[in-house]
Amino acid sequence: MVGPIIPRRQQHRFSKWLLDEDHESNHAKGKHPWWQAVCLTGVDYFSTLGYQPGIAALAAGALSPLATLILVLVTLFGALPVYKQVAKPSPRGEGSLSMLEKLLPGWKSKLFILVLLGFVSTDFIITITLSAADATTHLIQNPLMPAFLQGQAVPITLILIALLGAVFLKGFHEAMGIAVVLVAIYLSLNLAVICVGAYQIWQQPSLIGQWQSALTSGHSSLMAAIGVAALLFPKLALGLSGFETGVAVMPLVKGSPEDTEVRPIGRIHNTHRLLTTVAVIMSFFLLTSSFETVLLIPSEAFDHGGSANGRALAYLAHKYLGNVFGTVYDLSTIAILWFAGASAMAGLLHIVLRYLPRYGMAPDWARATRPLVMVFGAIAFLVTILFQANVEAQGGAYATCVLVLMSSAAFAVMLAAYKRRAKLSSFAYALITLVFFYTTIVNIVERPDGIQIATCFIVGIIVTSLFSRVWRSTELRTQEVKINKSAQQFIDEALLESSNSDNEQISPPTLEIIAHRKIVGDWQEYENKAREVCEDNHLPLNIPLLFLEIEVVDASDFSDAICVRGVQVGNHRILRARSSAVPNAIAAILLHIRNQSGKLPHIYFGWMEGNPLEFMMKFILFGEGDIPVTTREVLRKAEPDHEKRPGVYVGG
Secondary structure, X not given: OOOOOOOHHHHHHHHHHHOOOOOOOOOOOOOEOHHHHHHHHHHHHHHHHHOHHHHHHHHHHHHHHHHHHHHHHHHHHHHHHHHHHHHOOOOOOOHHHHHHHHHOOOHHHHHHHHHHHHHHHHHHHHHHHHHHHHHHHHHHOOOOOOHXXXXXXXXXXXXXXHHHHHHHHHOOOOHHHHHHHHHHHHHHHHHHHHHHHHHHHHHOOHHHHHHHHXXXXXXXXXXXXXXXXHHHHHHHHHHHOOHHHHHHOHHHEOOOOOOOOOOOHHHHHHHHHHHHHHHHHHHHHHHHHHHHHHHHOOHHHHOOOOOOOXXXXXXXXXXXXXXXXXXXXXXXXXXXXXXXXXXXXXXXXXXXXXXXXXXXXXXXXXXXXXXXXXXHHHHHHHHHHHHOOXXXXXXXXXXXXHHHHHHHXXXXXXXXXXXXXXXXXXXXXXXXXXXXXXXXXXXXXXXXXXXXXXXXXXHHHHHHHHHHHHHOOOOOOEEEEEEOHHHHHHHHHHHHHHHHOOOHHHOOOOEEEEEOOOOOOOHHHHXXXXXXXXXXXXXXXXXXXXXXXXXXXXXXXXXXXXXXXEEEEOOEEEEEEEEOOHHHHHHHHHHHHHHHXXXXXXXXXXXXXXXXXXXXXXXXXHOOXXXXXXXXXXXXXXXXXXXXXXXXXXXX
């Protein structure tokens, strides 16, 4: 049976809508006061209060407050100083990945970034699925909800994710205003719950004694309990999730009137305020909530399916403030968790668009937002189904990715301090890096599912990225060609000499260029090369010639701007340029000369012998390989009309 045929015009409209690169699904444009940007960071960071206290109590039991205290110390004296340093070179939201990219150049940098992108992708995808799953938990556990919703966690979570994707397909604009309202309401409600919990403990001082007994019953001393808590705190690492987002929103932070694009000191200072504020607020809520939930909620309520599982503070809200307030709290939590998924989707799109297309490691359609939203939405569906919308089960993957990113940030800051020869700073950041490495390793050992999921993402990104890089390798890949004054003079002179020549073999006038790899660079080298090319291609010895030399600077870069300069050695005129790939640069320069002069340039190569597979790998990895053949292929793809295509000749 043949399906309905979509008219070609409708297909064109759908393709245009789908691949619209100007589609705006990221955060709102413009600059905002730093306290508003706190809210945009907070929808990700503060929303973890929806599930963090319950996961902490389940993981550490009576030791949860001590383990949380260690987490807070790591936050304030580890993560906060690190990300203040990351913010300095990140005024446009580059983050720690950009620092590592600059500190580790070449393919080493690209592969490392691809691995980290795997963790970033896992982090953001799990943020979407975990937040939606916890929003579902708050919905179905609410006592006012119909009973038939029980057992429907997976379909409800999928609906929430689908709604999130639909919003991004439509367009996501007023992010900042929504974030301010949600965070203000959510923190106010949480503060009310914390205050009521503190009052209950004040009214029942025996609860503290019971907790102290539970704390010391399994340990010989308080120091022993603290030691065990230090081993358990990596399980609580969900509470460290907001720092990368805090740096990512830097472009939206308003600076001072004296700021410039080169020195945005005010914006950096205000971002430091932002990071400090979110760290202090979150530290307060993490400490108080972990203490109150352990004292006021029975331990069995935290088990899977229990009334406090994934919603410890909501449990307290319903118990001590009634179902009406509890329902308002649930709705607020559902809203901020859903919006945290939106923030994660925006962050994921931002990261992918920042790196993969620039590396040539994504197809052209990846520059558009809507196809990526569909891909990420499908992955989020799959993750939700695999984990059965279980909040606690996804915590390991989330914590692992957060810790890997924070470890890489600490490593980047340490490496930057070491390269500045700041010995004291590099030593301090080395200690912080060790703490994060330890925390990451413990988390991976305790909950290997996190690294397993991240590995799937990493392998998928690396394989698809390298395949895309190979597939797109014969694109022109050049952003711009600039020819300096002396190089332009050489081109003009050669064209003039060619047009004034009486030799019929070079009429109509063309520009004859010899592709050359410099060895010594003396007059004799160019003289011998010119004679050899003329003899091999049956050209007159007095023909006006130019030499073109391309130096490969960083073959791992996919595209670059090419600056051509002119150099004269004896009576030989040489055009020299630097690029990431020789064939692509030659093709771009030839097309630029054609467009500027209106004349077709011809380029001459010597014949290359060797294994074609070896040549292909040299081209992909080192930007060289079988240069004549590849140059012609790049020109063929860039200019389909062979009559307008610069000529490529191989002699020898």
